[in-house]
Amino acid sequence: MADPSSYRPNTGEIPTNPGVYRFRDPHGRVIYVGKAKNLRSRLNSYFANPAGLMPKTHAMVHAANSVEWTVVGSELESLQLEYTWIKEFKPRFNVMFRDDKTYPYLAVTMGEKLPRVQVMRGERRKGNRYFGPYTAGAIRETMDTLLRVFPVRSCSPGVLKRAQASGRPCLLGYIDKCSAPCVGRVTPEEHRAIAEDFCSFMGGEATRFINKLEKEMAASVAELDYESAARLRDDIIALRKVFERNAVVLSEDTDADLFALHEDELEASVQVFNVRGGRVRGQRGWVVEKVEDTTTAELIEHLLQQVYGEDAEYQGRIPREVLVPEMPSNSDELAQWLGGLRGARVAIRVPQRGDKAALMGTVRENAEHALKLHKVRRAGDITTRSLALQELQEALELPVPLLRIECFDISHVQGTNVVASMVVVEDGLPKKSDYRKFSITGSAAVDDTAAMHDVLTRRFRHYLVDKAAQPPVSGEIPGEVGQAATAGGGTATAVLTETKAKFAYPPNLVVVDGGKPQVNAAARALTELGIDDVYVVGLAKRLEEVWLPDSDFPVILPRTSQGLYLLQRIRDEAHRFAISFHRQKRGKAMxxxxxxxxxxxxxxxxxxxxxxxxxxxxxxxxxxxxxxxxxxxxxxxxxxxxxxxxxxxxxxxxxxxxxxxxxxxxx
Structure with missing residues (x-):
């Protein structure tokens, strides 16, 4: 029996989006599938106090040894995906869905003379159109709301016969939630047309009906028929409330694999959803290391070759469609090759609109979360952090360990509202209490090199002043907003965001966002202040090159170097912090x-x-x-x-x- 704390994910790693989660046992079998409006809140409830869980849940979390999740776009999508995977994996702890009961569907009996809208469970019947699944409460509300706009018959055969015999409609006919074909208010053909419109709306054509009602409402207003306009307005509100695009369940004849990527300069996260019979039957994900200068199209080409050509799991079950975010350069040859493996035609394409494009967005979101989770876990590993700091020290040939690293970035829009950020990393982890923001004005704001020289001058001038001053006993030094003369004769305001610390503690390494010009400007600032025990490097974003002062050639770290990953994370954090301050300042200026x-x-x-x-x-x-x-x-x-x-x-x-x-x- 496993200890839940041994596989509990960190709270910050779990997204707050809606989604579906799966608990697996030591053999990799799915033993429980659940859905959540907020994945972080739901998963934390399993691990906060395992002893206080219900007996079945207590047994489940102790029988599992891992948990994974999939992000979706809405609660409806999580419901549908949960249902699909419960039927697919048959988890032993999902006892409520292992019998013949299923989620209810909204069905339209188009095979009858007078089609009927009803809630149905169980096996599907020939001639019916199905929409869903829904929760029991949601389906009743949906059906009740739609009947006011599409008054399709919803009564049972017995009620229909009594109404036909008596010549009087049932209650729904009197309150305009049925067009009453039983008493001849509409012909069977007209009633079937209403049922077709109902199916078209539920099938995804909501925009057409809403636009039509909006035009009718505008015409009623023009004719001063405000009563009809108010009724049409209520119908529009009802349709908008009901319609929520279904991105997890597609048409029943859909067999496709959807691939999505989220990448940075060094790595790419890949997610693939396997859709069979219109339902998501499986999901897989990878994080791969990118080869230098590899384009997205080339990455997709290699990915398809690996998945379908080398991975035995996919041999023999290639779908009719392979949906990708960008067409590979040799798409025709790839499609022909996949068709040969499958024994039938395979189409490779990029979905542009509709349900498949919406589902592609969900797959892409999962890829983004997977890459973030990969980076967070790597950054949180103390062994990996130590290795990154050691690799960086050796690659830069520095004589001191990198206990504290500071990174600086400049942000502006065409030279306006120029700001800078300083982020701090100690022992490989961010120290947000020491982050600082700088506003830059005057001649220092003419270009990035002047701004970088100014910021480094001000930061280390504060360091020299604080170093010479007697440190306070309590350590509580009020923050300040001070004017400092810039090297070019302008003035700039240093905004110190925290109150507990100033600039008395120097870094071992200064990282600037930029190449050779920015590095030389930063080094010149330190030299002018007489500081020779702080080392400076720059990280150029295009090729991820590391530049040293007064060097004609950059230091090229291996693409898989943990030291390069660390520099990249620090640079990205400084960029994020600078952008946030720039937007804040620009908003005030407006x-x-x-x-x-x-x-x-x-x-x-x-x-x-x-x-x-x-x-x-x-x-x-x-x-x-x-x-x-x-x-x-x-x-x-x-x-x-x-x-x-x-x-x-x-x-x-x-x-x-x-x-x-x-x-x-x-x-």
Whole structure:
């Protein structure tokens, strides 16, 4: 009996998306399949307190030795995939689905003279159209909602005969949830047309019906028939509520393998869903190492050759369709080769729209999660971290162990809102409390090399100042926002985001995002400050080359080097942190008002001014006496506003508006 803690996944590794999870025993057999609205919450419930679980669940988690999951797009998809895999694997702990009971389907008996909509279970019958499966509660609500738009007969044969004999419809006919073909309100042909529309809507043609109703609603409004328009509006809302595209269950004649990739510069995560008879019968995933300069099309070509040519598991069961995210360059030859293995034609194509494209998105999302999980687990392994630090030290020929690494990145849009980030890694793990953000202005913002020189100068100038100062006893040093003179004569603001530490602790290695120019700029900053015990390297993104100061040639680390993986993770984290700060700063810059610089004029009084006068133009035209009419504006503040606005040059363009607050912005 296994200990659940021995195979418990880390909480951060589990996505919060809807999905389906599987517990496997030591022999690899699936012993339980479940679905969850939030995979992380559900899986954590199995491991938080195993002793407090119900007896059957307690036995299941102790009989298993691994757990895996598949992300889907919605709760409906998780329900359908769970049902499919329970039928496929027959897990011994899913006792509720091992008998003849199944999830209910919504069925339309198109083989009858007067088609009927009903909820059905069990084996499928000839002549019926099926949609689902659904949960018991959801299917009743769906059916009840759709009958108001598509009033198809839903009564039993006995009720139908009584209505035909009496000449009076049942209750559903009186409340307009049945077109009452039993008493001749519609002909059998008209009723069949309504049933066909019902099937078309459930089959995925919701947009056509919703657009039609919207046009009818607009026509009713134009004719001032608001009662009909309101009824049509309610029908549109009902259809939109009911329709949720089914990306896990396709048409019954669909046999396909769907491949999706998520890749970075060094690795690619591959996921394949095996669809047979319209249902996902299996899933597999790999993380493969990329060969340098390998394109996505080439990667797909090698993948198909390996899966279908070398993997015995796939021999003899190649599907009619192979769906890929990008066509391989030799797709015709590959299709011919696969057709020879299968003994029948095989089509290779990229799904562009419809259910297959939606399912391809689900496969792609699983590939993305798989690559993230692979990286997180590798980063969390202490042996791997130690190996990465050792490899990096040896490759760079550094005389000191890399206990602390700092990485810097510059972010801007065409030279505007230039910012920089500093992220810190200690013992191979991020230390987010030491992350820092920098705003860069003046001549330092002219290009990336000047910005990098400025940031390194400021960071290590702080280090020298803090090193010379007596450290406080408590270690609590307030954060600061200070002005620092840049090397080019401009000024820049250093935003220190934490309060417990400043810059007194130096790194062993500085990593900059960029190539030779950025590395030389960083090294020059350290040299000017007289710092010679901090080493600098740069990581160029295009070919993942490691550059050293004053070197004409880069250091090329092996593609599988753990040291290169570590540098890549640090660089990506610095880029993410810089992008976040840049977006924040850019968003604030877009809502700057001409009134922001008035001393003593806060946000509340500024809003009162705008509310009283209505526009910035009227505020500029008002006298000091007129300004005092606004709430909270006194004579002294009014004079300050007039003085501040007097120097502004009037512009012809109309002032812009902050769409969030409604405030008139300076144009």
């Amino acid at each position: 809502t700057v008002s001409a009134l922001d610089g008035v001393p003593g004029l806060g946000e509340a009084k500024r809003k009162a001014l705008v509310a009283h006068f209505g526009s910035l133009k009227k505020i500029k035209a008002a006298s000091a006496l007129e300004l005092t009419e606004a709430k909270g504006i006194g004579p002294t503040l009014a004079e300050a506003i007039v003085s501040h606005l007097a120097g502004d040059t009037a512009k012809d363009a109309a002032p812009s508006v902050n769409m969030t607050t409604g405030e008139i912005l300076d144009s």
